Amino acid sequence: MTVKSADRVINILDLLKEFPEGLTLKEIADRLSLPQSSTFHLLQTMEMRQFLSVTERKTYKLGPKLIQIGTRALETLDVNAEAQPYLRQLMENVEETVFMAVMLENELVYVAKVDNYRSVRTSAQIGMRKPMYCTGLGKAFLAFLPEQVKNNILSQIEMPAITKNTITDQDALNEQLLEFRRLGYSIDDEENEGSLYCLAAPIYNAAGEMTAAVSVAGPKNRVYPRQSEIVKELLSTAKAISERTGF
Structure with missing residues (x-):
């Protein structure tokens, strides 16, 4: 059994790791076949928690929090x-x-x-x-x-x-x-x-x-x-x- 929102968060992170220049809300929603409204709320939450960052062009990229988590994962x-x-x-x-x-x-x-x-x-x-x-x-x-x-x-x-x-x-x-x-x-x-x-x-x-x-x-x-x-x-x-x- 998977939790839908958690599954979507993981899919967003998996997607963005392939696009270091970032993707817009629409591009993310389209590529993952998700509704833009719920995707926006997920992205907003992930940005607030520093799992994502937003560029001046309004594209979403992987955020600084992931560096800390990734480093700790390597240590384990x-x-x-x-x-x-x-x-x-x-x-x-x-x-x-x-x-x-x-x-x-x-x-x-x-x-x-x-x-x-x-x-x-x-x-x-x-x-x-x-x-x-x-x-x-x-x-x-x-x-x-x-x-x-x-x-x-x-x-x-x-x-x-x-x-x-x-x-x-x-x-x-x-x-x-x-x-x-x-x-x-x-x-x-x-x-x-x-x-x-x-x-x-x-x-x-x-x-x-x-x-x-x-x-x-x-x-x-x-x-x-x-x-x-x-x-x-x-x-x-x-x-x-x-x-x-x-x-």
């Missing part, structure tokens, strides 16, 4: 909480930026980032979503998730070129994923951001399911020459976090 993720000391130790050992991500709706979502003093230019930030097919973390999921799950994801996504190194052919990607599965880690060779080289490995839970991925990222001219050293530290960290969460 067992794998995120358990992983923090290991991620920091990994960063100190390899002296590069370390990330952790989970999968949400066929994309990866960054849940942790540990910066190194040798900062790396990257658009990746906690809470940001990125494609699976062209990132080290995303390709770790594709390589180590069950075959059926991987095929289902690939059947639903497009693979546009983001850099000149992006793999856009699904057969070529599948060949690469097989190699990553054999190696035990994945590689992003400037495929999502120019000059950025990323190595990523899977994290498992007590049921043996892949729940997250951890990565080391940095400029290619720094990371590539040290790949074997970094991979050793990366795999050790992924194993330690997996064991800490029951694997």
